[in-house]
Amino acid sequence: NAGVTQTPKFQVLKTGQSMTLQCAQDMNHNSMYWYRQDPGMGLRLIYYSASEGTTDKGEVPNGYNVSRLNKREFSLRLESAAPSQTSVYFCASTRLAGGPDTQYFGPGTRLTVL
């Protein structure tokens, strides 16, 4: 099992450009999450998907959209990138659809917006 995979690993964008971060898990997990990690701060939840077909906002959803394409895949889209979105983005998944559960994280995407 590859676990949680993310693409790309690195990306540099210019202000105003758009891009989609891809995430996939092969553990048959029900719930998936997108976080951003900034220096000196804990992981902050952008969006999550409790189960296939549902998505909900987290703590910092502005400037992002998500799609739960199927049970395996959960993508994060930046429609018009801004320098404030420079960060490391992590995708995670949990087996349970609801309630606290161990989160399995991908390796991250390091995004720089110039």
Next chain:
Amino acid sequence: GESVGLHLPTLSVQEGDNSIINCAYSNSASDYFIWYKQESGKGPQFIIDIRSNMDKRQGQRVTVLLNKTVKHLSLQIAATQPGDSAVYFCAENKGGFKTIFGAGTRLFVKA
């Protein structure tokens, strides 16, 4: 407000010694606590968890202690090894999908 904090941003220990990483939480409604390890350039990796109906839980070389009276969580690593060098996060969950993560403590292991 809700927060999960750490007492020390960095911790340096000698190889073979025991390490103790501390964490404070503010939400008394939280009932699930997790410790993650994050190595440089990688995603966080689950270490151990504990539920609020427990005070202590042991894993392989790691122990988590929960003191609900003072809202304190600690991670103890026995016989610290160079491979333990990483950033350690505590996190809390009060049910549902939203987990609150602390900023992390960087552990340095001196050979």
